[in-house]
Amino acid sequence: MGEELKVTDALVRLTHLVDHVFADVCREADLTPQQAQLLCMLIDGPVGMTELSRLLHLEKSSLTGLVDRVQRRGLVDRVRDGNDRRACRIELTEAGERIGQESHRAMGERLDALLHDFDGRDRDRLTSSVSRILAAHTAATGRPWDRTE
Amino acid sequence: MGEELKVTDALVRLTHLVDHVFADVCREADLTPQQAQLLCMLIDGPVGMTELSRLLHLEKSSLTGLVDRVQRRGLVDRVRDGNDRRACRIELTEAGERIGQESHRAMGERLDALLHDFDGRDRDRLTSSVSRILAAHTAATGRPWDRTE
DNA sequence: TATTGTTATACTCTATAACTATA
DNA sequence: TATAGTTATAGAGTATAACAATA
Numbered sequence: 117m118g119e120e121l122k123v124t125d126a127l128v129r130l131t132h133l134v135d136h137v138f139a140d141v142c143r144e145a146d147l148t149p150q151q152a153q154l155l156c157m158l159i160d161g162p163v164g165m166t167e168l169s170r171l172l173h174l175e176k177s178s179l180t181g182l183v184d185r186v187q188r189r190g191l192v193d194r195v196r197d198g199n200d201r202r203a204c205r206i207e208l209t210e211a212g213e214r215i216g217q218e219s220h221r222a223m224g225e226r227l228d229a230l231l232h233d234f235d236g237r238d239r240d241r242l243t244s245s246v247s248r249i250l251a252a253h254t255a256a257t258g259r260p261w262d263r264t265e
Numbered sequence: 266m267g268e269e270l271k272v273t274d275a276l277v278r279l280t281h282l283v284d285h286v287f288a289d290v291c292r293e294a295d296l297t298p299q300q301a302q303l304l305c306m307l308i309d310g311p312v313g314m315t316e317l318s319r320l321l322h323l324e325k326s327s328l329t330g331l332v333d334r335v336q337r338r339g340l341v342d343r344v345r346d347g348n349d350r351r352a353c354r355i356e357l358t359e360a361g362e363r364i365g366q367e368s369h370r371a372m373g374e375r376l377d378a379l380l381h382d383f384d385g386r387d388r389d390r391l392t393s394s395v396s397r398i399l400a401a402h403t404a405a406t407g408r409p410w411d412r413t414e
Numbered sequence: 415t416a417t418t419g420t421t422a423t424a425c426t427c428t429a430t431a432a433c434t435a436t437a
Numbered sequence: 438t439a440t441a442g443t444t445a446t447a448g449a450g451t452a453t454a455a456c457a458a459t460a
Contacts, residue, residue, distance in 0.1 A: 124376040126392045130280070133399060148428090173285050174452095202417070246276065248383070250275075250278055297426065314441065324429055349440090350441095
């Protein structure tokens, strides 16, 4: 029963499920999902506003307010770019780093619980399938969908 | 390179990618993602506010406004419940049905494009993996994450 | 001229608390 | 008393358009 599920519908349902898990984890960290996603993008180092708006799929003007609120909470800082005096780079504070890592850990834990009956080969296969999808998107758009890819 | 990707991180990245695709499709239909998700939940028939708020992971009070706006656009109607005079059921109008179907089709098309190099067996394996994850969540929460499962 | 980022404005989305009406 | 749904309020998220400063 339910075996006629189309793969595209399966992906949509999986996405909504992971979205809900993410929302729960954010809530526990007292972050909105948007704020948490912002922190995620900064894990590997500071990023400028224009690049961030591309990564988050947001207008720059929307990003300004988002960064304002996260900065007000002490999780990120705006640092001036040495080479371009128009630009600034957003970087995690120590507190932001801590909360980001903790949320990432909590997210991994929740998802791992859903994968409890996946053995090593199952996981590798799933990871590999996802990688192919991400690669297809990168090839189609000419740019990686996020910087950690 | 990148082969040490953890399966949980892979799921998160996939989710964000599908979220972006969904946002694009919604934008083309001149819907917000939240409005589109609401329409999705009504495809198989009318649903009451309390059940909808569970499906969408939203407080009932938040849902009231969302339904107001979608109703104002003529995509859904509130119909009184014959058995319980407190309750109402939200149902798609003809226009809502049309837009919902069209968005679903566009979503499938976009995702199919990302799966262009998946053969039948690849798709079945992926679908089956996703089904196991959805089932694990259903088992853990005692309730299906959405009504179409 | 083009680019980086912000401001102003008007919506939409969301939660909390208090409420109405019905069960 | 409990449940279905709404209202009031406040804050967060978002896009469009206009802007400032720098390249």
